[in-house]
Amino acid sequence: MGQGLDLFAAASAEGAWSVAEVTRRARAVVEAGLPLLWVRGEVSGFKRWQSGHWYFALRDRTAQLRCVMFARENRRLPESPADGTQVFVFGRPTMWEEKGEFRLTVLELLSTEAGGLWQVALEKAKAALLRDGLLDPARKRPVPLYPRRIAVITSPDAAALGDIEAVVTRRWPLAELVLIPTRVQGDGAEAAVCAALASLGRVPGLDVAIVGRGGGSKEDLWTFNSERVARAVAAAPVPIISAVGHEADVTLCDLVADLRAPTPSAAAAAATPDRVEVLEHLAHLGARLSRGLASRADLVRERLDRSLDDLEAAMALRLERYRHRLAAASGQLDALSPLKILERGYAVARDGEGRVLRRVAQFPAGLRFRLRVSDGEVPARVADA
């Protein structure tokens, strides 16, 4: 330090340093003397500026350290630290020359709470979704059994898309895949996924949508833990299958989605029936169809046979009745027959026109007439008087 003291001692009033020179020198000394380092402390006086930069102080019982975390660094974090939060920060000690302030330019910030800021943000968003009823299982819509159109919201260059395509082609080639390419991680991913979800309403005949990505780091998956994305999933016009590609981590998107699949392939399988099974079902229906018609025909045949039997029986009965009536009638006829009377020796006289002659006056002399006796007719003539 002796050298430093000498430096100041040597300066006269005339050769006074400018403020800028002092702060510049101080900055050089600080930056040369203190490396990038981790600091532990409690956040205090946190303030986010319009620019997105964060300003706060780190404190412990006896001291405090001014900190700035620029927007380009802090936007990787899910949540800003609340005052009082115990954190670790990684940063570069420096001098802020304009304000003559010693401070730490923070590059990384970790909460010491369980799960850190990510967890804090997640719990906050989850509570908000819960409050609005978006996590209610009763909200979940059933996924259609035989989809015609399946939208896929994912990164166009990711393996997830290939997996989905392969599964859908194998299981249910009738379905059409509508790819809605979107960024799934990094800057703007949240907005892009929300916009993709909002665009589902413009796809006609859409039955279901798969939203997802392959596995990634916790930060990579963060888009799907955003409250905004979760709300967009809940507002989607068709059932959403979430496949964020991490068996272990359930994202908010998974919680709000109508169905959660552990991987994109599993999502594709959940969205489609297996055509082999459907073909089996069709074969079964075909057999029932044939049996149905056959038994239907059998039934008609039986009924026809029965009708024929009934008809025959009815006819027989009727014939019998006729026979009876015929016999009775012929008995009566027989009893009334004039032939019976003729057999007893009577005869009936008829003129040429067949009129029965009953009185003497009807027999003028010389009249030719016919006499009907029991076994035939005899020509006759009235004798001349």
Next chain:
Amino acid sequence: MADTPPPPPSFAKQLERLEEIVRRLESQELDLDDSLKLFEEGVERLRVMRERLTATEATVKRVLRREDTGGE
């Protein structure tokens, strides 16, 4: 997205109709004529559905343009 064609006929609806035909045929409440008509319809539907399922055509994929999504 105005250029997106209407979706293919619904397999679910076709299957529902076929199942209804089978049920009605099995219920024995029809006369033979109607049964025959239903049977013929059922067989035809079955054929069409089988054909759709066994066709080896690849899944049609339609990619929406980025401006359609409003993203990025």
